Amino acid sequence: MNNVLELSNVRKEFKEFSIKDISFSVEKGYIMGFIGPNGAGKTTTIKLILNMLKKNSGSIKLFGLDHINDEEEIKEDVAVVFDKPYYLDDWNLSDVERAVKMFHKRWDSRVYDKYLKEFGLSREKKVKELSKGMQMKLMIAVAFSHDAKLLILDEPTGGLDPVARDEFLDFLSSYIEEGDRSVLFSTHITSDLEKIADYITYLRDGQIIFTGTKDELLEKYCIIKGAKEDINEEQAKNIIGIRHHHTGFEGLIDVSKLAGFSNKIITDKATLDDIMIFMNKGGK
Numbered sequence: 001m002n003n004v005l006e007l008s009n010v011r012k013e014f015k016e017f018s019i020k021d022i023s024f025s026v027e028k029g030y031i032m033g034f035i036g037p038n039g040a041g042k043t044t045t046i047k048l049i050l051n052m053l054k055k056n057s058g059s060i061k062l063f064g065l066d067h068i069n070d071e072e073e074i075k076e077d078v079a080v081v082f083d084k085p086y087y088l089d090d091w092n093l094s095d096v097e098r099a100v101k102m103f104h105k106r107w108d109s110r111v112y113d114k115y116l117k118e119f120g121l122s123r124e125k126k127v128k129e130l131s132k133g134m135q136m137k138l139m140i141a142v143a144f145s146h147d148a149k150l151l152i153l154d155e156p157t158g159g160l161d162p163v164a165r166d167e168f169l170d171f172l173s174s175y176i177e178e179g180d181r182s183v184l185f186s187t188h189i190t191s192d193l194e195k196i197a198d199y200i201t202y203l204r205d206g207q208i209i210f211t212g213t214k215d216e217l218l219e220k221y222c223i224i225k226g227a228k229e230d231i232n233e234e235q236a237k238n239i240i241g242i243r244h245h246h247t248g249f250e251g252l253i254d255v256s257k258l259a260g261f262s263n264k265i266i267t268d269k270a271t272l273d274d275i276m277i278f279m280n281k282g283g284k
């Protein structure tokens with residue numbers, strides 16, 4: 001079994017928004033970046049996976065098990081990091097351990113101690129006394145101490161400074177080194193994903209626009225620029241989110257559609273941000 005997470009035709013309907021029969025999977029040993037504009041449905045999808053919201057239809061499997069029927073067994077192997085910890089503010093880090101270890105048979109206090117020490121966190125500190133970076137490290141220490149096999153991250157790095165973010169990325173890379181651990185990483189900081197993600201799932205308006213390897217996505221599109229006279233109307237229709245300015249144009253294009261363009265046009269590599277921005281403009 002190579003997929004640690006598998007969503008098939010998952011649907012969730014709210015009054016004014018729906019997740020529309022989405023399917024994607026996370027392979028064992030890899031980092032999947034989960035991207036999309038505000039309100040695309042990323043947090044909703046994560047909540048569906050964790051059974052914090054009830055889906056209308058479809059199937060969600062973790063480690064080959066149903067996410068509802070086998071919830072208890074699954075939770076042993078999953079760690080979730082949101083942008084803030086879900087521990088009580090007044091707890092100190094020993095209280096956090098007492099509360100969390102009840103839910104995890106494989107809890108290892110020595111590992112918890114080792115990480116607290118490595119991260120410079122004292123057991124006497126209270127959750128409310130931790131900086132954002134320290135809170136993140138605490139959640140990581142907890143995830144490691146119960147030997148989670150899948151880390152689900154929902155915008156965990158938003159408030160971190162570049163140094164703390166870089167440390168966090170290093171941690172993620174070492175986390176998956178053993179080969180049997182995987183990560184689903186939802187973030188708006190796509191440059192972080194360019195550094196460490198193997199796969200990307202791109203969600204927009206509750207629909208999957210792309211799911212596959214990061215390289216496949218980055219190689220599928222490029223930025224195209226040129227002067228007004230370099231393209232005709234038909235060619236312009238193939239350019240996603242085209243921007244016209246007084247001297248020329250700029251947009252995103254599927255590289256398979258480049259044939260036939262004038263050799264005066266300029267093409268550049270697209271970043272994940274470019275892809276999202278132009279697609280959002282182009283509505284495709």
Ligand SMILES: Nc1ncnc2c1ncn2[C@@H]1O[C@H](COP(=O)(O)OP(=O)(O)OP(=O)(O)O)[C@@H](O)[C@H]1O
Nearest residue numbers: 014015016017036037038039040041042043044045
């Ligand atoms: N409990 C709910 N009831 C009704 N609508 C909801 C509920 N939870 C989320 N939504 C709606 O679902 C849509 C998607 O929200 P969601 O938080 O999943 O997006 P997101 O991709 O995580 O966005 P962001 O990047 O801004 O965090 C939004 O329009 C939101 O208003």
